[in-house]
Amino acid sequence: MTINTKTLAAIDIGTNAIRLFISNVEEYPTETLFKKIAFLRVPIRLGEDVFTTGEIGQQKRKRLCETMQGFSYIMSAFNVESYKAYATCAMREARNGKSVAEQIQKECDLNIEIISGTKEAETIFAGGMNEVVDDDKTYLYVDVGGGSTEVIVYSKSVKVEACSFPLGTVRMLNDAVDKEEMKHFKKWLKNITEKYTPDAIIGSGGNINKIHKLLNKKERERITYQELDILYEYMKSFNLEERERIMKLNTYRADVIIPAMKIFLTVGKICKINEIIVPKLGLSDGIIRLLYEEEKRGRV
Incomplete structure (x- = not known):
């Protein structure tokens, strides 16, 4: 009841x-x-x-x-x-x-x-992300959007670092990425790796969710760096129309999925991380959780 x-x-x-x-x-x-x-x-x-x-x-x-x-x-x-x-x-x-x-x-x-x-990334993490991670490990939460990439470092379930970078899939497709921003992104990742040695990436966003599906992964099954790299090279060999026809991708996904894969591969390579966890939780899930918590507090 x-x-x-x-x-x-x-x-x-x-x-x-x-x-x-x-x-x-x-x-x-x-x-x-x-x-x-x-x-x-x-x-x-x-x-x-x-x-x-x-x-x-x-x-x-x-x-x-x-x-x-x-x-x-x-x-x-x-x-x-x-x-x-x-x-x-x-x-x-x-x-x-x-x-x-x-x-x-x-x-x-x-x-x-x-x-x-930062609030965007924290809201997404509030959407139930704690249910898919181990309390004693360090994770790089990476949310790749159309305009920006948000990265949060969680060590033993505590947020210890966070940064938002103007590196997104739509921005990359429109050649609107500043080279200095990409350098800053890579340097920040190197510093984070030296400081925390992350165990895995938590991937967020529609593109990594689609990649998880394309690789025929089961729920909670992780993506390896090698699997992502092989898929990236394979999909990159197709033009836009071929990705839609052969890979059965929607028009709105067929172009942005390539720069998204490139960002995740960059993070994995620099941070020496071999696994990506894909919980398939987004900003909307986090908003719902926050609304519920606010409503519950209002009843107290």
């Missing part, structure tokens, strides 16, 4: 896509269950505008507003009781990011919080 049930929603406004995740949270005497009841992904790619012009263009701005209005209707249909909408790298860097958020607030009555890269 449940003690309490809540319907919560998370909106993730990313560089590559906008996502709506609706979950039923069911409290029982001995456990709390998070059950997904709806998920929708719209690949708008705000980063294509932001990383070339510095702002969100009129067309993508219109699509974003229409998408958010649609999400509002869907949340109403599911009787969502509470939600959070987080915007990440593209909105964070766009000159007009704040005004776009204000427009959505006015037109859709949805409040958007533009969050830092």
